[in-house]
Amino acid sequence: MGLLALRRYLPYLRPYVGLVAVFGLAQLGALAASASIPKIIQYIIDGPVTHHQLTQLVQMAGILVLIGLLEFVFVYLRRNYSGIVSLRMETDLRNDFYAHLQSLQVSFHDNWQSGQLLSRAVSDIATVRRFVSFGLIWFLQTIVTFAVVFVLMLELDWKLAIVVTVCMLPIAYFSNKFHDKYKPIARRLQDQQGDLTTIIEEMATGVRIIKAFGRMPPTALKTSHVWTYLHKARGKEAPVRANREVALLSAAFAYASNAGIVDHNPCVGCRAQRRDLARSLRDGQRIGGLC
Numbered sequence: 050m051g052l053l054a055l056r057r058y059l060p061y062l063r064p065y066v067g068l069v070a071v072f073g074l075a076q077l078g079a080l081a082a083s084a085s086i087p088k089i090i091q092y093i094i095d096g097p098v099t100h101h102q103l104t105q106l107v108q109m110a111g112i113l114v115l116i117g118l119l120e121f122v123f124v125y126l127r128r129n130y131s132g133i134v135s136l137r138m139e140t141d142l143r144n145d146f147y148a149h150l151q152s153l154q155v156s157f158h159d160n161w162q163s164g165q166l167l168s169r170a171v172s173d174i175a176t177v178r179r180f181v182s183f184g185l186i187w188f189l190q191t192i193v194t195f196a197v198v199f200v201l202m203l204e205l206d207w208k209l210a211i212v213v214t215v216c217m218l219p220i221a222y223f224s225n226k227f228h229d230k231y232k233p234i235a236r237r238l239q240d241q242q243g244d245l246t247t248i249i250e251e252m253a254t255g256v257r258i259i260k261a262f263g264r265m266p267p268t269a270l271k272t273s274h275v276w277t278y279l280h281k282a283r284g285k286e287a288p289v290r291a292n293r294e295v296a297l298l299s300a301a302f303a304y305a306s307n308a309g310i311v312d313h314n315p316c317v318g319c320r321a322q323r324r325d326l327a328r329s330l331r332d333g334q335r336i337g338g339l340c
Contacts, residue, residue, distance in 0.1 A: 072128075072186070076186055138178065258297055275298070
């Protein structure tokens, strides 16, 4: 199921198929260079060293250095271009995710914590980037490496190849068990991170309100002040955030009015910028005790 879900990311990789081919071929080249080094060392031991032809060691050492430099170049190309592809793919994912959120109904945002959405937009998409940049490459390299090494061992000693393959079965079994146990833990950590982000985001909302109106006496705050904050000050740079912050302030004043601290709620009559403030009003009830 997890591998099938990777098909969803193919549309984001298609614009960069050329770069994907470059770092894919570079990875294969680095693997081929790395796999050829043991064969050359075997040739050196069985040839010049065994027959005391030490004059050939310089040539073979030069070949080893050349292969090492080629492997370095291939690894550099793979890391460089895989990083470029993953970063561009991450940017496209974030843009599409944000555009999708903007097109949803307000009721969806009422039912979802803003911290959970922020966690999905930041942490989850960053995880996809790291998987494309490193995880996917190493997954493919592991498969190719196993096939190449298995063929080399068969050429060297088929009994040794069978023994190594049998010894890998327990590793595969325990790796699968670890994955089954790690998956729910990772999911729970993801939700907890979203909850923590929600708490921090709601605290930041209260801090912005205090910075804007904290020095004014509650009775001196007028509807014109709130309207200016909603439509000209904070509203210009972040209208959605301004709606939630004003809703939070309105909830605080409603509590203060019921307690007899103020006579009216200056937020009443300020029209929100096309956003339903019901969710922010519920959030504002949490800080009612501050009044």
